[in-house]
Amino acid sequence: MSVRDPHRFSHELDDATTERLINRLESRANDVVFTRLFDQYANQIDFPESGRTLEIGCGTGAMIRSLVRKNNFSGEVVGVDQSAAFIEAAKGFAAEEGADEYIEFQVCDVHELDFEDDSFDVAIAHTLISHVTDPELVVKELARVLRKEGTLVIFDGDYASLTYALPDHELGRRMDHALATASFNNPLIMRDLIRMLPGVGLQVTNTLADVVSEVGSCSYFRSFAETYAPFVVSAGLMSEQEVEGWFSMLEQSIKDNTFFASCNYYTYIIKST
Numbered sequence: 001m002s003v004r005d006p007h008r009f010s011h012e013l014d015d016a017t018t019e020r021l022i023n024r025l026e027s028r029a030n031d032v033v034f035t036r037l038f039d040q041y042a043n044q045i046d047f048p049e050s051g052r053t054l055e056i057g058c059g060t061g062a063m064i065r066s067l068v069r070k071n072n073f074s075g076e077v078v079g080v081d082q083s084a085a086f087i088e089a090a091k092g093f094a095a096e097e098g099a100d101e102y103i104e105f106q107v108c109d110v111h112e113l114d115f116e117d118d119s120f121d122v123a124i125a126h127t128l129i130s131h132v133t134d135p136e137l138v139v140k141e142l143a144r145v146l147r148k149e150g151t152l153v154i155f156d157g158d159y160a161s162l163t164y165a166l167p168d169h170e171l172g173r174r175m176d177h178a179l180a181t182a183s184f185n186n187p188l189i190m191r192d193l194i195r196m197l198p199g200v201g202l203q204v205t206n207t208l209a210d211v212v213s214e215v216g217s218c219s220y221f222r223s224f225a226e227t228y229a230p231f232v233v234s235a236g237l238m239s240e241q242e243v244e245g246w247f248s249m250l251e252q253s254i255k256d257n258t259f260f261a262s263c264n265y266y267t268y269i270i271k272s273t
């Protein structure tokens, strides 16, 4: 057994796991607990008229569909992801919404983008950078494909802060760490990014910091737990019995309305120089 961030290996998953992740990406995209953070930065982006936007690691295209519905959006958008199954789903969802006219999807590894230098006015990495094999290489690729003065947004969690509160504090602490380790190849990347950007010609113009938290009732964190707790067991970080025990306490806190979970998220708004 070994730790395998499922999104890092999304192109190698079995059908059932792929389906579980597709459902999670779509349910998350409909959860206001989370979508407000996308809206917060996307509403501020100055999209040039007829400009080109890129989302790397677009998954099922949920953020792209949300983007093209916005009043400030202009131009066309390309979404890339390494998972052919996610891209297939993304094409289907976009067609269902009639949004496919403005969107192109492509299967590609974000460490080696299949685009010319200076191809895009705007690039977005929404909960991608915590999963990739080599974040520094991905940032370099983004700097390469962005036009001078182009805008880059990198959004992700700082997963040292991911926490579910349980009456058993020790079990809770171990599970928090195991969940972050099993689910994210780079759980602390949002702390490292600030040192990585200047060296590749990217200048941070603003940062946003947010706490996503649910106290009492929950939706976002329940879906997160259901999706990712099985990976803690398959990675051998905790036993099935321990994770089941953790789950029962969580279920009890949901029934009692004593649920508590939280995680910090950061947005870097960046200019290409």
Ligand SMILES: C[S@@+](CC[C@H](N)C(=O)[O-])C[C@H]1O[C@@H](n2cnc3c(N)ncnc32)[C@H](O)[C@@H]1O
Residues within 6 Å of the ligand: 007, 008, 009, 010, 011, 025, 029, 056, 057, 058, 059, 060, 061, 062, 063, 080, 081, 082, 083, 086, 108, 109, 110, 111, 125, 126, 127, 128, 131, 132, 133
């Ligand atoms: C948490 S999902 C985010 C999806 C989408 N941005 C959203 O917010 O709904 C992370 C995505 O990154 C993709 N991914 C991870 N590593 C990748 C790589 N090296 N190349 C391309 N896509 C990658 C996964 O397939 C997955 O779709």
